[in-house]
Amino acid sequence: MASEATTFIVDVSKSMIENGHSDQARAYLEYTMLMKTRKQRKTDWTSCFLANCPLTKNNHETANVYEMLPLKAPINIHDVATLLQDFDNVVKYCLDAEEDSSSMVQCLLVASVSMRDQFNKRKVKKQIVVFTDDADGLDLSDEELSTLEQELDCRIIYVPCEPKREDRSISVWDKCVQCIQGSLKIPIVDLLKEISASRPSTIKPVRVFQGELRLGAPITETDAVCDDYQSLNIQVEGFPATKAVTSLNRKVVAKLDGKINDNVQSVVDYEVHNKKEENSDDFEMATVAKEYVTKAYRYGSDYVVLPPALEPDRIYRTEPSLDIRGFLDKENLPRCYLNSESTFIVAATKGGTRADYFALAALVDSMIKLNKLAIVRYVQKKNSEVQMCVACPLLVNQTKRSTDDNSSYTRALVLNRLPFAEDERTSDYPKLNRGNSSSNERADHLMSAFIDSMDLDSDESPTWYSTPFYEPIDSSPTELSTLPLPSVSKRYESDPLCIPSIGLHRQQQVLIEYIHQKIIKGCADFSLPDMPDDLRQKLTPSKMPKKELTQELKEVLDIKANNKDKSNALVDEQEEEAEEIPSLETLLARGRRDR
DSSP states (O other): OOOEEEOOOOOOOHHHHHHHHHHHHHHHHHHHHHHHHHOOOOOOOEEEEEEOOOOOOOTTTOTEEEEEEESSSSSHHHHHOOOOOOOOHHHHHHHSSSSSOOOOHHHHHHHHHHHHHHHTTTTOOEEEEEEEOOOEEEEEOOHHHHHHHHHHOOOOEEOSSSOOSSSSOOHHHHHHHHSSSTTTTOOHHHHHHHSSSSSOOOOOOOOOOOEEESSSSSOOSSOTTTTTSEEEEEEEEEEEESOOOOOOOOOOEETTSSSEEEEEOOOEEEEHHHEESTTTTOOOEEEOOOOGGOEEEEEEEEEEEOOOOTTTHHSHHHEEEEEEEEEEEEGGGGGGGGGEEEEEEEEEEHHHHHHHHHHHHHHHHHHHHEEEEEEEEEESSSSSEEEEEEEEEEEESSOOOTTTTSSEEEEEEEEEEEOOOOGGGOOOOOOOOOHHHHHHHHHOOOOOOHHTTTTOSSSSOOOBOOOTTTOGGOOOOOOOGSSSSSSSSSSSHTTTTTOOHHHHHHHHHHHHHHHHIIISSSOOOOOOOOOOOOHHHHHSOOOOHHHHEEEEEEHHOOOOOOOHHHHHHHHHHHHHHHSSOOOOHHHHHOOOOOO
């Protein structure tokens, strides 16, 4: 991800403080700073200023501009705690001040000059986030606004903290957002909803495969044959469609009193325990150097070390390739086989040509028209294992089209690994009702209707080759930043199948709350926060079966509730435990045989 510099400007006028808007800005500032602290990106620069402040603190000695944090990357937890404590102290001082000051324009210029002095001609994505409730705080004319646009070498994210204005007049802030390219206007309420929701982060796609999609070419020949007109070779590349979610990063540190915890370095030593004597149980320890440690293979009760000459023959040599071995109707593929992580296969953007793009598009369109799926042999990288996969055609709506492309879809293949025979488990279940055939047919019909009543598909029923839940990554301008900004698309919220990693989001929420209470607030006790509403809704069933259908199914299958009192069962269990345990002689007498 490219370098990014973010400057936060918070208006600390009396109206912001008295109406509670400064606390809202502080909450968003704290969450964003803690997220930057967790990621520890060396190219993510952060600074913070206070505008309309009676105090003055900045390198340019501009009046009423208070710099709480100069540009720094990365920031740590101590920087965040110091910044928030300084923010609270300044807010208390501003509340007791007699007169308000106006320095928003000066604060914008100081922030822009600070970033310009820091980066010079380096390519850095610069942005200024402004929290204010004064829509007319920029007292600028159109000419002065044009001059400000030329001076500011960054985009502005304007966060209005005031309620929605009744008049429809365009404020100076709105004009500023319109004239500066890439600027946004996001209400503070939307930002607070964003940091309180458990949203999956946008991941930059990483190429996991680069090679040829071949049809009709021999598997043993990996080099493309230019004179062979009986085969089709398409330059393609693959990107992961799913990403494995890992737990939060944890480090082992030395716990020191009154000092910063230092990282602990781990060193691996190899030891051998040898018997001192043959018939003795005493062992002596000997340290073995790393260069004398080798790999051995278990063969029965012995260990065998292969000579270096046999090591190359043990490896199955493969080359990156994607070979189509055949096609089948989509109805003939059991859906239970599609249970692995998927990969998007698209035309190569690096080393590919227009011929590759049109050839892949023709292949995808043909598979859709004929209702076919492809069975492919997939080798991801050199000398990796061979996988048999199914390739399904996919159409995705594209928002930005090139001048020479009139199509409104991006064509791709979705690769899914097929299971091997040892991965399959077949189970036979008995009939729910062992009565006559008519009763069984009725029970099967009711059970089928019972399952269909809890269908999780949304109202936007997708086709087998397209779905509205796939979107291009450039569909939202807010995704271009590492800040927690609301996304334009809300489709994943309405899809019950899009379940976030609840455990990971819950861990992160508890960790942030612990830092807030123990480190920033300095509380002695820690109170566990409640689970967010969006996660609670994901855990709650979205659809319930009809009561009439459930009642009829109970009658047909003769299902009755267990009304046995649990307290009586507990008493019976206690009485059984209270019985006298027979003696050993009694048990032996019971088992004695008569001779």
